[in-house]
Amino acid sequence: MRAFPPSLGKRLFDCIVSLIGLVLLGPLFLVLAIIIKVFDPGPVFFRQARVGQKGRRFYIYKFRSMRVFPGAEEGSFEAGCLTRVTTVGRILRKSKVDELPQLYNVLKGDMSLVGPRPEVSKWVAVYPDRWEKVLSVPPGITDCASVDYRNEEELLASSGDPEHLYRDEILPRKLSLYEAYVDHHSFLGDLKLILETIRVCLF
Template identity: 40%
Template sequence: MLLRKWDELPEFMKNNEVKEYYNILNKKRFSLILKRFFDIIASLILLIILSPVFLTVSIWIKLDSKGPVFYRQERITQYGKVFRIFKFRTMVINADEIGSLITTQNDSRITKVGEKIRKSRIDEIPQILNILFGEMSFVGTRPEVKKYVGKYTNEMLATLLLPAGVTSLASIYFKDEDIIISKYITIDNSVDDVYIRKVLPEKMKYNLKYIKELGIGKDLMLCIKTIL
């Protein structure tokens, strides 16, 4: 969670656009310490409280379809580090190999149970483990797959100064991302094209704004907004 010295950042992140956001975060080092402290305490408490949910959903998934309980896809977090995200599995086995990395409305790969837990966002709960391990934070830019991070502009790379997050203002406004993407899909536009050209830039506006306004109070407000 602690901010590295500028010289210690990965070379691909060292540009003038990232430097602007780095300088902002450099003045908020105490807030970053509080943010990590909050993540550790809150994730431990939630793991205990939500243990019955973990057990119930796990059994539900196993009874519904073949495959593991958790979906472990590689994502990118702070400083471009690769990690494996924890999510309850909502799709058929090998879904990534038989379709896009982005899900669309009425995606045939989604299981019956998966459809229900996706609507309530219960599938995101296991990411509490990623938070505890320091790979994610409660609030921050949603972790992308390497393919989409490769499409980031110089300014978008500034979001990698912080750990990826479970929720954000962008996550709230784009909670029905699959429906939004479906509206733009045509014969000439694939799911990936629509996401990279239409959705990603809009989401990043909110993510970059968050860096400028970062604070523990802001995080608490976003967590409450997410629950509501």
């Protein structure tokens, strides 16, 4: 009997876990939607254009944690700027709960549970050759860089030049981790990353 190709097995795992996750987390999503609406009237979800596998553009979904800002949906944002983050949003972002709607992106096939985090076009254009390799695999909700840079917002907010810090220091380091994932990823490695992500978010 022939084994499943690794990519097919990964996709099957993604579909099963994301579907179960969306069903089980449905009540939590409803509660969060009500809280977001009560404390800051506006859309419950935020979507933003990102660059996915093979350069395909898609919209990533999150619980909205910031006040509405023109252009944000198409990738416009100020690195390290936290002035628009809502009171509820600070809690959601700290716990990474705002990222949970991306299970829908996984179910759709835009993303995987584990893989390099998708970027906005602005930052993909800075290192196009390196991104070409990274984008050979589906982007993910979590990966090593997500764990290592879980406090990235605080780093950027405390910098005198957050754009420079992200472009010249943080992003190159992230790309090195992404490239290592492309070269060495495995099903067991993905499971370990999922468990490590849960650990750092909860504790």
